[in-house]
Each structure stands twice: as C-alpha cells, then as structure tokens.
Amino acid sequence: MTKLTYIAHDGTRFDVEAENGSTVMENAIRNAVPGIEAECGGACACATCHVYVDEAWTAEVGEPEAMEEDMLDFAYDVRPNSRLSCQIKVRDALDGLVVRVPERQG
Amino acid sequence: MSNTIKTDVLIVGAGPVGLFAVFELGLLDMKCHLIDILDRPGGQCAELYPEKPIYDIPGWPTISAQGLVDKLIEQIHPFKPEFTFNRMVSSLQKLDDGSFRVATDEGELFEAKVVVIAAGGGSFQPKRPPIPGIEAYEGKSVFYSVRRMEEFRGHDLVIVGGGDSALDWTLNLQPIAKSVTLVHRRPEFRAAPDSVNKMYALQEMKQLKFLVGQVSGLAGTDGQLSSATIKGGPDGDVEVPCTRMLPFFGLTMKLGPIAEWGLNLNENLIPVDTEKFQTSIPGIFAVGDINWYPGKLKLILSGFHEVALMAQAAKRIISPGERIVFQYTTSSTSLQKKLGVHD
Numbered sequence: 026m027t028k029l030t031y032i033a034h035d036g037t038r039f040d041v042e043a044e045n046g047s048t049v050m051e052n053a054i055r056n057a058v059p060g061i062e063a064e065c066g067g068a069c070a071c072a073t074c075h076v077y078v079d080e081a082w083t084a085e086v087g088e089p090e091a092m093e094e095d096m097l098d099f100a101y102d103v104r105p106n107s108r109l110s111c112q113i114k115v116r117d118a119l120d121g122l123v124v125r126v127p128e129r130q131g
Numbered sequence: 132m133s134n135t136i137k138t139d140v141l142i143v144g145a146g147p148v149g150l151f152a153v154f155e156l157g158l159l160d161m162k163c164h165l166i167d168i169l170d171r172p173g174g175q176c177a178e179l180y181p182e183k184p185i186y187d188i189p190g191w192p193t194i195s196a197q198g199l200v201d202k203l204i205e206q207i208h209p210f211k212p213e214f215t216f217n218r219m220v221s222s223l224q225k226l227d228d229g230s231f232r233v234a235t236d237e238g239e240l241f242e243a244k245v246v247v248i249a250a251g252g253g254s255f256q257p258k259r260p261p262i263p264g265i266e267a268y269e270g271k272s273v274f275y276s277v278r279r280m281e282e283f284r285g286h287d288l289v290i291v292g293g294g295d296s297a298l299d300w301t302l303n304l305q306p307i308a309k310s311v312t313l314v315h316r317r318p319e320f321r322a323a324p325d326s327v328n329k330m331y332a333l334q335e336m337k338q339l340k341f342l343v344g345q346v347s348g349l350a351g352t353d354g355q356l357s358s359a360t361i362k363g364g365p366d367g368d369v370e371v372p373c374t375r376m377l378p379f380f381g382l383t384m385k386l387g388p389i390a391e392w393g394l395n396l397n398e399n400l401i402p403v404d405t406e407k408f409q410t411s412i413p414g415i416f417a418v419g420d421i422n423w424y425p426g427k428l429k430l431i432l433s434g435f436h437e438v439a440l441m442a443q444a445a446k447r448i449i450s451p452g453e454r455i456v457f458q459y460t461t462s463s464t465s466l467q468k469k470l471g472v473h474d
Contacts (some may be wrong), residue, residue: 064252064384072181072381095321098293099381101261103316103345131258131383 030123031058031076043115046073049124050074050111060126067111072099073130074110079123086113086122099130134240137214138164139449141233141243143220143389146174148434149249150203152210155442157210158458158466161334161449164213164241166220166233168254173200175251179381189432199431215239216468219254221391223415231414233341235389245445248401248410248417249434260291262346270386271354273376277304283375285309289359291346292379298322300377301339302329311339312371314361318343340370346378386421397423407444408437414448416441 030054031036031039043052051073053061065071069092078086083106089097093112097103140156142149142432145167153163169178177187177198184193194202218235223246226232230244257275259265265273277283277300281425288308290301299322305311313330322326331337351357356376361369386399395411400423403409405443408416408424419434420443427433446455460466 065175065179068180068183070183089432091319094317095293098316098321099258129261131261131380 027117027120027122029115029119030121031056031061032123032125033059034126034128035059038065043105045115045117047115048111049076049113049122050109051116052115053110053126058126061110062130063111069093069094069096069109069112071131072109074108075100075103075127076108076124077104077127078106078108078113080106082119082122085118099131100111100127101131102127110115134162134235135232135242136213136215136239137217138162139243140164140247140310140445141166141231141241142247142249143233144174144249144419144421145169145214145216146249146250146251146419147176147199147203147394147431148251148438149174149247150200150207151435152247152249152418152441153207153210153212154203155438156211157207157443158460158469159442159446159455160469161162161245161442162305163214164215164243166215166218166235168217168219168256171212172204172218173197175384176200187430187432196430209469219387221416221435222390225412227412231262232470244414244449245383246415247438247441247445248389248415248421249419250386250389250437251420253386253389253399254384255382255422256385256387258380258383260346260380262349262378264349265378268351268354268356268376270350272351272356272374273349273378273474275378277377279411280292280307283308283377286375287373288312289314289346289371289373289376290379291376293317293320293322294381295322295326296379297377299325300379302326302333305333305339308375312373313339313341314344314359314371315341316345317345317417336387340371342371344369346376349376375474409444416445 026042039058041056050063062073064073072128139161140163142165145165160226181197221236222234224232231246233241283304284307287310289312291314301313334341344361346359348360358372401417403417403422405424412419418437420429
C-alpha cells in the first residue's frame with residue numbers, strides 16, 4: 026500500500042492508503058475527499074478531478090500527456106503543477122505524495 | 132400554437148438510456164419523440180468519450196461508446212423515433228386532458244401523455260470561465276456563442292480558448308472586428324492545425340494578437356466591458372482594452388429548467404419508485420443517471436432495466452384498461468412484426 030495525502034481547499038488533510046495501479050482520483054472518491062468531482066468517471070474527458078501536485082513531488086509525478094493538457098484547458102486556475110488526478114497512477118515511488126485540491130472544479 | 136408536435140411519449144435526452152426507451156416503448160406500440168441539447172444522439176457517450184471502450188454492456192465484452200450509440204440507433208430504427216436536436220426543454224404545463232405540454236428554448240411545443248426524463252447528468256451548457264464577476268457582463272458584452280456575427284462588427288474583441296470554436300471564431304470575426312486578441316493558457320492548441328497556422332499568419336501581419344495566459348479580471352460598467360486583465364504570460368499581467376469577449380471553455384452539465392418543473396428533487400437528481408420509475412408527478416418518469424432510488428447505480432445497464440419497467444407503466448397511462456400481454460421478442464410473432472423481422 027502507498028500513502029497519499031490530499032489537502033482540501035479548507036486545509037483539511039486526508040491521509041489515505043492506496044493500492045498501486047489505482048488512480049489518485051479513485052482514491053479521492055473512495056475516501057470522500059471534498060472538491061474532487063470526477064464527472065466523467067476517469068475517462069480524461071472533463072477536468073473535474075484537477076489537483077495541484079506538491080512542489081516536492083512534481084518531478085516524480087511527471088508531466089501531463091498531450092490529451093491531459095488539452096483537458097486542463099477547461100480547468101479552474103491552472104498552474105504549472107496542475108494535473109488531472111485520474112491520470113496519476115499510484116506506484117511505490119509515489120509513497121508520501123501530497124496533492125492539493127483547488128478552490129473549485131471548473 | 133400552430134405547430135404543436137403531438138406524440139405518445141416525449142423523451143428528454145437522447146443518450147443510450149433515452150434511445151433504448153424508444154425500443155421498450157415501441158414494443159408496446161407507443162410512439163416517441165426525443166429532444167436533446169446536442170446536435171446528435173448519444174449524450175455523454177457521443178460528446179465526452181466516443182472512442183473509449185465500455186466493458187460492462189451485457190453481451191459486449193468491449194464496445195466503444197460511439198459503437199454502442201450506433202447499435203442502439205440501429206436497434207430502435209423499426210420504431211421510427213423522431214428527434215429534435217439543439218434544443219433544451221424549458222417549461223412544462225399539465226393540460227386539462229391529463230397530457231403535458233412541453234416547450235423548448237426556441238419556442239417549439241410538444242404534447243404527450245407521458246414524459247420521460249432521460250437527461251443523464253443534465254444538459255450540456257457552455258462552461259463559465261473562472262473569471263471573478265463575469266456574470267455581470269454575460270449577455271451584454273460577454274457571449275458564449277455567436278448567434279449573429281454582426282453583433283461583433285467594429286468591436287475590440289477578446290476570444291479565450293484553444294479549441295476549434297475559439298480558433299474558428301477568431302478567423303471568422305477578425306475581418307469585421309475592430310481588433311481581435313486571442314488568449315490561451317499555452318502556445319499549443321487543440322484546434323485544427325490549419326486554423327492555428329492561419330491564426331499565426333494573421334498575427335505575423337499584425338492583423339490580430341495572440342497572448343499566452345489566463346484572463347484573471349474584467350473591468351467595465353453596467354455590463355459593458357472595457358478591458359480584460361491577462362495573467363500568467365511571459366510579460367506578466369497585461370491589460371487588453373476590449374468591448375466584447377467570447378470565452379470557449381467547453382461544456383458542462385446542468386439540470387437546467389427541469390429543476391423548475393415542480394418535481395421533487397434530491398441534490399439535482401430526481402427520486403423515483405423502483406416499480407415504475409415514476410417521479411412525484413404521475414405521468415412523468417425519470418430513467419438513467421438522472422434518477423435516484425435506494426441502491427441506485429449509475430450504469431447504462433441499470434438504465435436499460437429501468438426503461439423496460441417504465442414502459443409497462445407508461446402503457447397503462449396511454450392505453451388505460453388495455454390488457455398488457457407479456458411477450459418475448461424471441462417467440463412472439465406480433466413483436467417480431469413490429470421489429471420488421473417476421474416474414
């Protein structure tokens with residue numbers, strides 16, 4: 026199991042145990058992290074699971090692919106560390122990952 | 132009121148569940164008319180993820196979302212459903228004879244004894260960009276679509292977005308606008324490369340401006356825009372004087388005017404019973420992702436089950452007193468006749 030931390034917009038921390046191979050979005054929904062909507066259910070088709078990856082983790086998490094960049098055009102307040110959480114797969118190297126939830130989704 | 136369209140069942144939403152409702156209602160001899168805000172059938176399957184595979188349609192180990200829509204269209208073809216696209220339902224009125232009169236946002240009128248809401252996540256509507264205070268300008272100087280190009284003639288125009296809508300309107304309105312500034316958060320575009328090249332060529336000739344960044348604020352009075360602030364670009368915050376803005380941020384789903392129909396609602400979902408899938412108003416049913424009942428799963432296959440039961444209840448409203456004989460398509464010659472497969 027890999028440890029993930031979500032920080033909601035109001036500052037509330039959610040520490041969760043995630044299975045490798047699942048997505049950061051799925052674990053947010055499973056643990057009822059507020060502010061992650063995932064309207065399309067993880068098809069990279071809606072930009073409502075937008076998160077900010079903690080600066081310490083951006084290199085390890087990596088850059089979005091072209092399709093995800095396209096979807097990020099529709100997200101709210103996009104920053105250099107913006108990602109769609111449905112496109113980040115949990116793996117050992119992400120143990121301890123911290124992501125922040127934006128003020129709102131779209 | 133001359134052109135009222137009369138039908139047995141009016142279906143709001145032409146997604147997979149609305150389409151299959153035509154089949155189940157058709158087997159019981161009810162005629163359907165579907166209204167959808169999109170320009171084609173398929174709902175989310177066609178609009179959000181046409182190429183994505185679906186793995187939980189019984190009998191189809193894998194099928195693309197568009198493939199499923201195509202198969203459903205083929206399956207309901209014998210029942211000759213009618214479609215009205217690019218329209219949103221607006222008002223609903225109960226008539227003295229027990230039927231419902233439904234109007235669209237363009238003023239068409241429909242009358243039906245049964246209304247089936249198969250609206251999924253709601254109607255697709257343009258997404259409002261994250262710009263503080265933008266509401267005050269909407270419909271006056273900020274528009275989400277171009278109805279008449281003339282409304283932009285002679286204006287300093289800012290277009291926001293990187294898809295085909297943004298690029299197409301940049302190219303189409305550039306000849307008649309006083310100035311055009313295209314704003315997109317990055318130098319890569321989703322739009323067709325040809326349009327992007329044309330845009331860059333016009334920029335070379337100083338016929339328009341392209342700025343990388345995001346619109347962070349608007350200034351103006353009484354809904355009349357005077358300038359927009361662009362942040363995040365290489366030159367820091369830039370103020371662009373403008374009198375019209377066209378943001379293209381894709382579509383989002385909203386319940387829309389159905390919320391005003393007097394139905395009981397539960398957080399934008401419509402509670403129904405699990406025998407008939409009827410709403411709090413007899414004669415109005417809700418099926419698929421838009422409804423709610425204990426244990427509800429938002430699956431296409433749940434919606435298919437729901438329409439089969441709903442059709443039985445709808446038949447009792449449309450043909451009261453008539454005995455409904457339960458039949459299988461495999462063995463019933465009368466059902467096969469309706470499907471056009473009986474020789």
